[in-house]
Amino acid sequence: MSRVRIHQHVNPLAPFYQFTPQAIEIRKVFARPQMPFHLDIGSARGGFLLKMAAIKQDWNFLGIEIREPLVEEANKIRDENNLNNLHFEFCNATFALDKLLENFPVDILRTITIQFPDPWYKKKHAKRRMVKDNLVETIVRHIILNGKIFIQTDVDFLAEEMFATFRANKNLREIEVDENPFPVKTEREAAVEEKGLPIFRRIFEKVEEKK
Numbered sequence: 326m327s328r329v330r331i332h333q334h335v336n337p338l339a340p341f342y343q344f345t346p347q348a349i350e351i352r353k354v355f356a357r358p359q360m361p362f363h364l365d366i367g368s369a370r371g372g373f374l375l376k377m378a379a380i381k382q383d384w385n386f387l388g389i390e391i392r393e394p395l396v397e398e399a400n401k402i403r404d405e406n407n408l409n410n411l412h413f414e415f416c417n418a419t420f421a422l423d424k425l426l427e428n429f430p431v432d433i434l435r436t437i438t439i440q441f442p443d444p445w446y447k448k449k450h451a452k453r454r455m456v457k458d459n460l461v462e463t464i465v466r467h468i469i470l471n472g473k474i475f476i477q478t479d480v481d482f483l484a485e486e487m488f489a490t491f492r493a494n495k496n497l498r499e500i501e502v503d504e505n506p507f508p509v510k511t512e513r514e515a516a517v518e519e520k521g522l523p524i525f526r527r528i529f530e531k532v533e534e535k536k
């Protein structure tokens with residue numbers, strides 16, 4: 326299969342990516358909108374969700390990705406595989422996730438994954454990193470009570486930074502985890518494991534506000 330050619334990275338702070346998407350109307354997009362939802366942030370080519378949606382047909386899956394050609398390609402593969410429980414959306418997560426999820430019913434978003442987000446190594450590029458206080462607040466606003474967010478990365482300083490940002494939220498409880506709890510590995514996860522390099526993982530669970 327030929328793969329669409331894309332920029333390796335895009336700058337999420339560039340004016341082009343500061344757009345506000347239409348709120349998703351799940352009744353129009355998903356065949357069975359009453360099923361529980363999983364959200365994958367930074368879904369890239371969509372390999373993780375394409376496999377998950379095929380395995381777990383009693384769940385809906387939403388992938389969001391800032392590189393539009395990848396979103397188009399992933400939705401095309403979704404259609405070729407008749408997966409009516411899966412949708413990919415072009416969205417800058419840091420800027421517009423709240424708007425995208427505006428019309429989501431409460432009590433439907435059960436699990437979220439953030440897997441190997443771009444590290445933006447240089448200090449001057451730190452502002453481009455995806456996990457910020459406002460993203461965590463958006464997640465907490467939309468995920469159900471006891472819903473879980475799974476985060477993994479192979480970059481140690483980024484792991485510490487992301488975990489600290491999630492830990493600081495009063496509605497999240499941190500859970501140590503060694504393994505990916507999902508039955509599918511992302512492309513990046515498989516590549517890192519192949520090299521035998523460490524992966525840093527956490528789950529955060531939404532709870533009633535901590536004292």
Ligand SMILES: C[S@@+](CC[C@H](N)C(=O)[O-])C[C@H]1O[C@@H](n2cnc3c(N)ncnc32)[C@H](O)[C@@H]1O
Pocket residue numbers: 335337366367368369370389390391392416417418419420439440441442443455511512513514
């Ligand atoms: C290193 S890739 C990892 C892809 C996949 N999750 C994996 O584990 O193989 C990070 C992905 O996040 C996307 N991304 C980066 N910033 C984003 C943002 N602000 N909103 C949505 N997607 C973003 C990138 O375009 C890229 O596809």
